[in-house]
Amino acid sequence: MQKLIIILLSAITLVASISGRVHAGSFEDNPDRYPSIGLSIGLQGLAGQSEIKGAGLSDQDVSSGIFDITLDSTIPVSPSVSFFGAFSLIGESVKYKENSDFFESQTDAAGFGLRLGARLYFNR
Numbered sequence: 072m073q074k075l076i077i078i079l080l081s082a083i084t085l086v087a088s089i090s091g092r093v094h095a096g097s098f099e100d101n102p103d104r105y106p107s108i109g110l111s112i113g114l115q116g117l118a119g120q121s122e123i124k125g126a127g128l129s130d131q132d133v134s135s136g137i138f139d140i141t142l143d144s145t146i147p148v149s150p151s152v153s154f155f156g157a158f159s160l161i162g163e164s165v166k167y168k169e170n171s172d173f174f175e176s177q178t179d180a181a182g183f184g185l186r187l188g189a190r191l192y193f194n195r
Contacts, residue, residue, distance in 0.1 A: 098147045098149065098150050100150040100151065101147045101151060101152075101192060102192060103145050103146075103147045103190070106145065106146045106147065107144065107145050108142065108143065109142070110140070111140075112138075112140050113137075113139045113140075113141070114136070115136070115137040116134070116135070116136050117134070117136075117137075118132070118133065118134045118135070119132075120133065121167060130169075131167045131169050131174075133165065133166070133168075134165070134166050135163060135165045135166075136163065137161065138161070138163075139159045139161045139162070140160050141157050141159040141184075142159075143155065143156065143158075144156055144157075145190075151193070152190070152191055152192070153190045153192075154188070154189050155188050155189070155190060156186065156187045156188070157185070157186040158183065158184070158185055159184035159185075159186075160181075160183055161182045161183060161184055162179070162180070162181045163180045163181075164177065164178070164179050165179075165180075166178075
């Protein structure tokens with residue numbers, strides 16, 4: 072959790088330092104005329120069946136829960152171009168349960184996502 076807080080604070084500081092250099096008046100035709108940051112949280116749940124052949128096991132119930140927290144930013148760089156980026160921390164828990172209540176397994180995993188891009192506005 073401390074790493075998450077450090078990453079989020081570092082990203083906010085970076086965006087704030089860049090936004091101090093952006094002059095909104097020169098980008099008044101850009102819909103993103105002011106730098107911005109956003110924070111979002113996502114949850115997903117999946118459920119289904121898994122079949123294992125040749126191992127003495129038959130059908131399993133599978134359930135998965137995915138959680139992510141994302142920090143994103145949009146920064147105008149000209150009257151018609153904005154750059155954007157996002158960084159996500161992702162966690163997943165997958166549970167496999169044999170229908171006969173004999174076998175059960177759970178897997179926990181964590182990772183990250185990164186997205187960078189640019190937006191071109193045709194506002195002339």
